[in-house]
Amino acid sequence: MTTDDVPTCLALWASTPGIGLSASDDPRELERFLARNRGLCFVAIGDQGEEPDAVVDRPGAVVATVLCGYDGRRAYVYHLAVERAWRRMGLARAIIDRLRSALADVGVFRVHAMVLSNNSDGRKAWRALGWTFREDLTIYSHTLESE
Numbered sequence: 001m002t003t004d005d006v007p008t009c010l011a012l013w014a015s016t017p018g019i020g021l022s023a024s025d026d027p028r029e030l031e032r033f034l035a036r037n038r039g040l041c042f043v044a045i046g047d048q049g050e051e052p053d054a055v056v057d058r059p060g061a062v063v064a065t066v067l068c069g070y071d072g073r074r075a076y077v078y079h080l081a082v083e084r085a086w087r088r089m090g091l092a093r094a095i096i097d098r099l100r101s102a103l104a105d106v107g108v109f110r111v112h113a114m115v116l117s118n119n120s121d122g123r124k125a126w127r128a129l130g131w132t133f134r135e136d137l138t139i140y141s142h143t144l145e146s147e
């Protein structure tokens with residue numbers, strides 16, 4: 001994923017139930033995230049030659065995304081999303097495999113996925129991908145006031 005992909009990714013996420021958008025999805029924040037996590041965020045580009053007619057309205061469209069950030073201790077995955085018409089074809093598995101390979105290349109071996117609790121389909125997919133649901137963890141969040 002590059003900064004050029006940000007508008008299309010935002011459009012995909014905004015139209016995808018299960019993806020929660022926040023202030024961190026401001027384009028400038030996303031560009032900062034991409035710069036900080038080079039090589040850990042991916043898009044899949046639809047190729048009209050490979051898939052059923054009219055799956056995407058133009059060749060070269062972003063049809064799947066994943067963001068990943070490494071904080072020096074753990075990596076965190078956000079916004080795994082596949083365009084509806086491209087689901088259940090193995091794209092999520094493929095993009096996560098690509099991410100796992102990128103993480104291994106930079107020596108990161110522990111990664112968590114941030115998933116909205118009420119996203120039952122998303123939770124099923126993560127389980128099917130072989131990721132472990134953590135019953136022992138809860139997230140607490142805090143917002144710092146900007147100056």
Ligand SMILES: CC(C)(COP(=O)(O)OP(=O)(O)OC[C@H]1O[C@@H](n2cnc3c(N)ncnc32)[C@H](O)[C@@H]1OP(=O)(O)O)[C@@H](O)C(=O)NCCC(=O)NCCS
Nearest residue numbers: 018080081082087088089090091092093121122124125128
């Ligand atoms: C969840 C999502 C990313 C899955 O993408 P996908 O490309 O259809 O997934 P894949 O085809 O690679 O499937 C990967 C595995 O998950 C399973 N899976 C995918 N969607 C599923 C669903 N809705 N219910 C149950 N299992 C599902 C598949 O069966 C497959 O397992 P298998 O290989 O054992 O059969 C996609 O449905 C999506 O974008 N959903 C909306 C956004 C979202 O919820 N993202 C996840 C939380 S951040």
